[in-house]
Amino acid sequence: MPSIDVELGENSYPIIVDYHILNRVGELLKAKAKSSKVIVIADTFVSKHYGEIVSDSLSDAGFDSRIVDVPPGDEQKSMEWFARLHDGLVDHRMDRVSTLITFGGGVVGDLGGFVAATYMRGIDYAQIPTTLLAQVDASVGGKTAINHAKGKNLIGAFYQPKFVLIDVALLQTLPRRDIRAGLIEVIKHGVIMDAPLFDQIEANLDAILNLERAILIDVISRSCEDKAKIVANDERESGVRETLNYGHTFGHALEALTGYNTYRHGEAVAIGMNCAAQLAINLGMMDSVDGTRQRKLLKRAELPVHFPPQISPEKLIEKMYLDKKTKRERLRLILPVRIGEVVLREDVQQSRVAEAISQCMQRG
Ligand SMILES: NC(=O)c1ccc[n+]([C@@H]2O[C@H](COP(=O)([O-])OP(=O)(O)OC[C@H]3O[C@@H](n4cnc5c(N)ncnc54)[C@H](O)[C@@H]3O)[C@@H](O)[C@H]2O)c1
Structure with a gap:
């Protein structure tokens, strides 16, 4: 699959860009994952329309995965969702070698990325951005964050994913x-x-x-x-x-x-x-x-x-x-x-x- 390398020394990672490649996420992750435990943090709309493709691909590749839905909206980049997602990770018995996948626009990318950066002091994560903004901007560069009442993106971390999968076909449903x-x-x-x-x-x-x-x-x-x-x-x-x-x-x-x-x-x-x-x-x-x-x-x-x-x-x-x-x-x-x-x-x-x-x- 065609890919672009983000060259950051030991934090380097590929961005894979193609059409109809969502069903290959399991295969891609298999080459990188340290264990079979995976959690997918997904935007509710995206999960409803495309979640099954991701779950099937992950289970075909032998992963024990669970999808946690987050409703659309920037207000979800909050302490409340940050805590709730950590609960979800504990509940799914995620450990230090488990992998988190963010699946949605910049909101779940930023929120899920920050959860990955902090859970057990940082676990591996991958991004599947599904809006054009997230594909060309939010998913490149490892900025993760949630908002504070005093301002947007005030709490966060630089934390690079292991790979980014961009399926351009997903833009067909974007307004x-x-x-x-x-x-x-x-x-x-x-x-x-x-x-x-x-x-x-x-x-x-x-x-x-x-x-x-x-x-x-x-x-x-x-x-x-x-x-x-x-x-x-x-x-x-x-x-x-x-x-x-x-x-x-x-x-x-x-x-x-x-x-x-x-x-x-x-x-x-x-x-x-x-x-x-x-x-x-x-x-x-x-x-x-x-x-x-x-x-x-x-x-x-x-x-x-x-x-x-x-x-x-x-x-x-x-x-x-x-x-x-x-x-x-x-x-x-x-x-x-x-x-x-x-x-x-x-x-x-x-x-x-x-x-x-x-x-x-x-x-x-
Ligand atoms: N980390 C960074 O470097 C960076 C850069 C730019 C923006 N951001 C952040 O990104 C966020 C905005 O991201 P966004 O514009 O992707 O918004 P978003 O994540 O809120 O998504 C916008 C809407 O599109 C819907 N959606 C997502 N994918 C879809 C698809 N394929 N088909 C149909 N609907 C779909 C969602 O349900 C949502 O309603 C902001 O919080 C901003 O701070 C981060």
């Missing part, structure tokens, strides 16, 4: 809105480091949104490869990994201001990327032609590019300062130089940021 919101992370990889990927998305957007098999495998693999390269250079986000934050400082602030229930994460990031590009153009860092190319692609993908009119630039900037990635009271902005290259800027005046936000505001 269109989630496909578009996940695609933003692929477009982002194009803008921050991979101009040919950006060109490829521009040329094949309709086929991608129609989930055509060959192009989908291609862009998902390429996107994972890009993120894997960054992660390999900076596993714990102390340098280059920060470029992945392109559009996110604005996006996170918008999500926080709108109570996390108006925009999908990817939609807020799309607006953030458009604003970051506008700021870069204003600062003379990027040609407006590249900014227009990005904006046109986002719009063709039916992603929003403007802040809603009720948002005040000052309030948004205030929230941007609260982002946990803001260090030493300075805004750290990832800004584009061209399609395929971004830089970190910590010296941009607040008035210039406010100006760019105003320019990207939806007009009446």
